[in-house]
Structure formats: C-alpha cells, structure tokens
Amino acid sequence: MxxxxxxxxxxxxxxxxxxxxxxxxxxxxxxxxxxxxxxxxxxxxxxxxxxxxxxxxxxxxxxxxxxxxxxxxxxxxxxxxxxxxxxxxxxxxxxxxxxxxxxxxxxxxxxxxxxxxxxxxxxxxxxxxxxxxxxxxxxxxxxxxxxxxxxxxxxxxxxxxxxxxxxxxxxxxxxxxxxxDVIGCELGGAVKNVIALSYGIAVAMGFGDNTRAMLMTRGLAETARLGVALGADPITFAGLAGMGDLVASCSSPLARNRTFGEHLGRGATLEEARVATRQTAEGVKSALAVRDLARAHGVEMPITEQVERICHEGLDPRIAVKLLMSRTAKPESYE
Incomplete structure (x- = not known):
C-alpha cells in the first residue's frame, strides 16, 4: 500500500x-x-x-x-x-x-x-x-x-x-x-444541516437575533436528545462537531443550507430554490431521514418536523412558526 x-x-x-x-x-x-x-x-x-x-x-x-x-x-x-x-x-x-x-x-x-x-x-x-x-x-x-x-x-x-x-x-x-464518539460527530453534522435550513428561513422572514439564537440553541438541544438516544456522548454536542458546526452553518452566508433556507423563507418552492442555488442542500433530504430516525426512537424534534413539512409537504413557513411557538410550555430540559 x-x-x-x-x-x-x-x-x-x-x-x-x-x-x-x-x-x-x-x-x-x-x-x-x-x-x-x-x-x-x-x-x-x-x-x-x-x-x-x-x-x-x-x-x-x-x-x-x-x-x-x-x-x-x-x-x-x-x-x-x-x-x-x-x-x-x-x-x-x-x-x-x-x-x-x-x-x-x-x-x-x-x-x-x-x-x-x-x-x-x-x-x-x-x-x-x-x-x-x-x-x-x-x-x-x-x-x-x-x-x-x-x-x-x-x-x-x-x-x-x-x-x-x-x-x-x-x-x-x-x-x-x-x-x-463517531455517533455524536455524525449526528451533529447531519442535523445541523436541517437546523441551518430553519435559520435561513427565519433570516428571509425578517426575524432578528432572538429568533436566530432560539433556533440554534433549541436546534442543538434536539440534536443532543437524538444523539443520546442513539448512544452518543452529550458532551460532543458542546464541541466543534456539535455547536461549532451548527454556528458556522447557520451564521455563514457561504453555507449552502442556510442559503437554501433563505429561498424557502421568501416563498420559493424546492425546485425554485434548487435552481437559484444550483444544488439541493443536504438538509432537505436529511430532514426526512432525521425525522424518521427521531420517530423510531421516540425523540421529539419540533424544529426538524417543521422543516420537513416546509420542504416536503408545502407548509407555509409562517404557519410553521406559529406551530413551533404554540407548543405546550415545558421546562428547558435536555433529557
């Protein structure tokens, strides 16, 4: 060799x-x-x-x-x-x-x-x-x-x-x-693509830093919940493969999932967003797979659920926001 x-x-x-x-x-x-x-x-x-x-x-x-x-x-x-x-x-x-x-x-x-x-x-x-x-x-x-x-x-x-x-x-x-921690590193990389789509949608809808911070932190929480259910070390999600990757993918205008999400937030269809960006972002397909994985393990992932519905069921992003904000009040738990 x-x-x-x-x-x-x-x-x-x-x-x-x-x-x-x-x-x-x-x-x-x-x-x-x-x-x-x-x-x-x-x-x-x-x-x-x-x-x-x-x-x-x-x-x-x-x-x-x-x-x-x-x-x-x-x-x-x-x-x-x-x-x-x-x-x-x-x-x-x-x-x-x-x-x-x-x-x-x-x-x-x-x-x-x-x-x-x-x-x-x-x-x-x-x-x-x-x-x-x-x-x-x-x-x-x-x-x-x-x-x-x-x-x-x-x-x-x-x-x-x-x-x-x-x-x-x-x-x-x-x-x-x-x-x-292979499991944690892989899940951090996959789910952050989905959360970055939601972040891009929020940017295009004109929402500010409070909304953006909420999506990143609660997105990280649901990523960690799924990871723990699959055997990952929760500490991994506080590091480069978790928080680091999520912050970069959400905040960078160069990140393809955020950019794709911005097109969706302006009302574009999946095909229109694909043509505009000249590619389909990984998070679009991963949203379906991550949702199925979460359901199979009984893990709640509300942001992922709404991104999947926007991408694949034609849900209006404005309705998705209302659905997220009207969920039952609960403690800020990561269990």
Whole structure:
C-alpha cells in the first residue's frame, strides 16, 4: 500500500480537503465525476466549478477513473453527496486496499434506512467499523481553502487510525482534534444541516437575533436528545462537531443550507430554490431521514418536523412558526 490519498468527490469540501492534505505533505489524487473537471485540476491546478480562484498544490492531481484514484491508497476520503454514497461504494469497494482507512466527510442520514454514513460504509464495503474515520466540524470550504484558521474533529473507534488522519491534515491553518464518539460527530453534522435550513428561513422572514439564537440553541438541544438516544456522548454536542458546526452553518452566508433556507423563507418552492442555488442542500433530504430516525426512537424534534413539512409537504413557513411557538410550555430540559 502506497502512502498516497484518494479523495473521491470534487465538490467544494472535497477540493478544499485535498488542498489541506497536500499542504500537510500528502500526495493526493482527486476523483471527479466529470472528466473535464479532472483534466482542468490536473493541467491548470484549480477546480473550475468549485473554488475556481484557489490554486491547488502540485501534490494534487486528478482523474476521472475512481479505480485509478483508489488503487493502493492508504487513506480513501469519501466526499460525495450522502444519498449517492451507497451506489458509489458498490462500484468502488473492490478496489480498496485490505487495510485502507476510509474517511467520511459526508454530513447526512441515508433516506429509507436512516443509517449514518459510517454505517453505510461498513454495510456496503464489508470493512470493520474501526477502519472508518469521520471528519466533522465547522467546515466552510471557501474559508478553509483561503487558509483562514479553522479546527475540526477526527472521530474514530481506532485511536491509531484517527491519529493517522489527524497527522495527515494538520497544517498551519487547520487544527484537527481526535474524538472516539463517531455517533455524536455524525449526528451533529447531519442535523445541523436541517437546523441551518430553519435559520435561513427565519433570516428571509425578517426575524432578528432572538429568533436566530432560539433556533440554534433549541436546534442543538434536539440534536443532543437524538444523539443520546442513539448512544452518543452529550458532551460532543458542546464541541466543534456539535455547536461549532451548527454556528458556522447557520451564521455563514457561504453555507449552502442556510442559503437554501433563505429561498424557502421568501416563498420559493424546492425546485425554485434548487435552481437559484444550483444544488439541493443536504438538509432537505436529511430532514426526512432525521425525522424518521427521531420517530423510531421516540425523540421529539419540533424544529426538524417543521422543516420537513416546509420542504416536503408545502407548509407555509409562517404557519410553521406559529406551530413551533404554540407548543405546550415545558421546562428547558435536555433529557
């Protein structure tokens, strides 16, 4: 097995992560679904569709062949949309080195199965869970690609593999911390997308800081409730993969879920919002999966419920606000 790293997915975060790896001294091959993108990265050192102004280091190359990128890779970084992961892995798993570490950058819950991304990886590839490492936290790609100081969480049940990934992405501008709470880190990353949609909706409706603070704090509370029900450490949600990721995704105008939510808050349909943003935000699909996961475990997630209804049942955001505010009064409990 060689020491090179494969990054499967040439979106904004996959591209930024490849830059981080290269800046940390690793040789990186990006797989791009569209061959012209791979060719431009290889020949001109930038991604024409995502982060076009960022010059990629010479240690980064690209290919349109996933098998070529994966072959012999010590680390295989998965940076594709969460709902496409299972199908992609079905094609890729035969090319994995028997001891490769699989690194998940994805923040979502699979529709239909309500599985976390690490669970999908294990189920689809047949690898043991300790070979999967999750990277989560406030990961606004354009800022990190511009080398603004940032931190992240590297979560895995195998401390040696987590430490390997940590050392592979530590740079002067990017500080990774290790954690063994894979469940908590994955849920924090998935649910914050849904809460960020609600935040964007509130911004577009003209609500101020009190409303925005309420959505973030109560959104964090329902995320933690679900996490604890699934076996996560509640302290995780006070850290980078919980509060940190939520704050960044809600407050940053660069965050796609917040931006998508703003279109919904102005009265746009899902399709109109998708056309305006040129993509479907992860939180739109995750809202359904998170809601189903919460119901299966008897966990109340009122903000998630209303976001799901706005996105998939056509509920007017103004009515959703009234429904949230008219809920039965209760203690501020996190149990």
């Amino acid at each position: 060689s020491g090179h790293v494969a990054v499967l997915g040439a979106g904004s975060w996959g591209t930024a992560f490849a830059k981080i790896l290269a800046d940390a001294g690793r040789e990186v091959t990006i797989w791009a679904r569209r061959r012209p993108v791979a060719e431009t990265i290889r020949l001109h050192r930038h991604n024409p569709d995502y982060l076009p102004a960022v010059r990629l280091p010479d240690r980064v190359t690209a290919t349109g062949e996933a098998a070529e990128a994966i072959s012999g890779a010590e680390l295989v970084v998965l940076a594709v949309p969460s709902q496409t992961l299972r199908g992609n892995l079905a094609e890729w798993s035969s090319h994995l080195h028997p001891d490769a570490t699989l690194v998940s950058l994805m923040k979502g819950i699979e529709l239909g199965t309500t599985k976390r991304m690490s669970e999908v990886i294990v189920e689809t590839t047949g690898v043991l869970p300790h070979r999967v490492v999750v990277v989560s936290g406030p990961n606004v790609a354009p800022e990190i690609a511009a080398e603004q100081p940032a931190a992240t969480v590297v979560a895995g049940t195998d401390s040696a593999r987590a430490a390997l990934v940590q050392s592979s992405i530590r740079t002067a501008y990017f500080r990774p911390y290790t954690n063994d």
